[in-house]
Amino acid sequence: MLYEIGAPPAERSSPIVVVESLVKRFGSFAALNDINLTVAKGEKIVLCGPSGSGKSTLIRCINHIEKHDGGRIVIDGIELTDRMADINSVRCEVGMVFQSFNLFPHLSVVENCMLAPMKVRGLSRPEAHDRAIGLLRKVRIHDQANKYPAHLSGGQQQRVAIARALCMQPKIMLFDEPTSALDPEMVKEVLETMVELAREGMTMVCVTHEMGFAREVADRVVFMDRGSIVEEGDPDTFFSAPRTERAKSFLSQIVH
Amino acid sequence: MNSLDFSIILQAWPYLWSGLLFSLALTAVASIIGLILGTCFALVQHFEVPVVSQIVRGYIAVMRSIPLILVLFWFFFLVPIVLGHLSGNGRPIPIGATYTAFITFGLFEAAYYSEIIRVGLRAVNKGQFEACQALSLSTFDTYRNVILPQVFRVASPIILSQTIILFQDTSLVYVLSLTDLLGAASKLAQLNGRLVEMYLAVAVVYLVISSAASQFVASLRKRYALAGVHR
Numbered sequence: 090m091l092y093e094i095g096a097p098p099a100e101r102s103s104p105i106v107v108v109e110s111l112v113k114r115f116g117s118f119a120a121l122n123d124i125n126l127t128v129a130k131g132e133k134i135v136l137c138g139p140s141g142s143g144k145s146t147l148i149r150c151i152n153h154i155e156k157h158d159g160g161r162i163v164i165d166g167i168e169l170t171d172r173m174a175d176i177n178s179v180r181c182e183v184g185m186v187f188q189s190f191n192l193f194p195h196l197s198v199v200e201n202c203m204l205a206p207m208k209v210r211g212l213s214r215p216e217a218h219d220r221a222i223g224l225l226r227k228v229r230i231h232d233q234a235n236k237y238p239a240h241l242s243g244g245q246q247q248r249v250a251i252a253r254a255l256c257m258q259p260k261i262m263l264f265d266e267p268t269s270a271l272d273p274e275m276v277k278e279v280l281e282t283m284v285e286l287a288r289e290g291m292t293m294v295c296v297t298h299e300m301g302f303a304r305e306v307a308d309r310v311v312f313m314d315r316g317s318i319v320e321e322g323d324p325d326t327f328f329s330a331p332r333t334e335r336a337k338s339f340l341s342q343i344v345h
Numbered sequence: 346m347n348s349l350d351f352s353i354i355l356q357a358w359p360y361l362w363s364g365l366l367f368s369l370a371l372t373a374v375a376s377i378i379g380l381i382l383g384t385c386f387a388l389v390q391h392f393e394v395p396v397v398s399q400i401v402r403g404y405i406a407v408m409r410s411i412p413l414i415l416v417l418f419w420f421f422f423l424v425p426i427v428l429g430h431l432s433g434n435g436r437p438i439p440i441g442a443t444y445t446a447f448i449t450f451g452l453f454e455a456a457y458y459s460e461i462i463r464v465g466l467r468a469v470n471k472g473q474f475e476a477c478q479a480l481s482l483s484t485f486d487t488y489r490n491v492i493l494p495q496v497f498r499v500a501s502p503i504i505l506s507q508t509i510i511l512f513q514d515t516s517l518v519y520v521l522s523l524t525d526l527l528g529a530a531s532k533l534a535q536l537n538g539r540l541v542e543m544y545l546a547v548a549v550v551y552l553v554i555s556s557a558a559s560q561f562v563a564s565l566r567k568r569y570a571l572a573g574v575h576r
Contacts, residue, residue, distance in 0.1 A: 154475050177481050185479035191472035195494050204490055205480035257480060 105130045105165050105261060105292055106151060112159030113146055113316075120146045122316040124160070128261070133293045135303040135324070138313035139339055144296045147313070148263045151294070152183040165260055181209065184254030188266040190246045192238040198249050199225065199234040202256045210257065217256070224252040228282050244275030248282050255286075262286065264295040298343055304328060312336045353539045354546045357530075364529030365550060371446055371525065372512040376458075378451025379511075380504070383458030388488070390459075391466045401459075408456035413449075414517050420449040421521055442521040454511055461503050465496035498569050505562045509555050526550060 106128035113121035121143045128134055136144040149155040153169055153176045162169040164179045193201050202221035206212045225231040228248040238246055268276040280302050287306040303310055303324050310327040312320040320333045331337045386401045425437040469492055477487040516527035526547055534543040
């Protein structure tokens, strides 16, 4: 329980992410169209939808890897503007896990986890090392700490990426299709890590098509299509009785 | 023709050795200047710094289209005149053959290294930049700790190959009346008339040093291929 220690109950339900009338365009193409989304502290949200629906773009806007063109994004009370100071303070609170891991290939596993805490959070090398080993143990990969990413399997690399993000002690974790680039037999180990993180109370926004994970963990499923949120609800209702035609046809295609 | 007499090499060795040391020193200094400047040039272009990047691009184009020997001449004769004008009294300020060689080789190599590093920067996966952003690393830390180390690892075999060429090109300093390995051999050869022995000996020295360096390049390639840095 690294996060939320001593948080008063009232604060637990307060929103940590507020997205209002968000618009993102790529040229003339509207990738996101008037998106409104509020994430409460500790809430787990699964974003799903057909490819090109804007779900990845949405979470990439939340930590400003993509710059939004309209609307507001407020993370833990800080509004994302063009000011670098705001962007950096937001990014410090938001951890991100990518589909393609994006580990640093020239650094060992433990160095991957130590770099940002030392450079951004100002930790000393031993402090950063201890924290890194602790979190690598948590994702059960501490015995590979001195190996290089290229020597690990995809699933192991993705767990290192999760540990690397956690080393910054973020308040929110964003997952951008974390299992899509993995061989099927490695999906489970990554999902188990994510489930564990969810159980500890981390606020999570996950873009994923792993419906089993969504059912088990999500407080809310948000279904997107063509840059808009089409439907949202608790996973049981969404999966068993989707209200919209688009959600129905999407689910019929992915649930085998 | 007289039979070959290689004992002459042993007698000549101290002089050849001093020439070789000069060649190696020039290679080392020029490649350090070239790497530092070249990295700056590459970054200026990578960040598309207005005006400066156009100037740098022009400089690189000029350097890469002129033979090194001509650059040496220009630098040796022109820079003292320019310095003289700048200092105000109009009299040329000589900078000396050795400094001319070190600076000119460094400036010349910078143009080549910069192109290698620039291509290396473009080859770094976009995801690496995004991961740095997501971790809130500053631009400086991103380049210093993540991007440039990868660029140097990927580019180091090509950088070293370029440095081997530089080592061979140091023989051009004869135009400045400096004595490198080849210069030393040719002076001795003229004195003692043992051209074949002297030139064979320096050829062997060049061969040994260059091929040892090439071996090193090959082992670097292999190591980085194993570590998965290449791709």
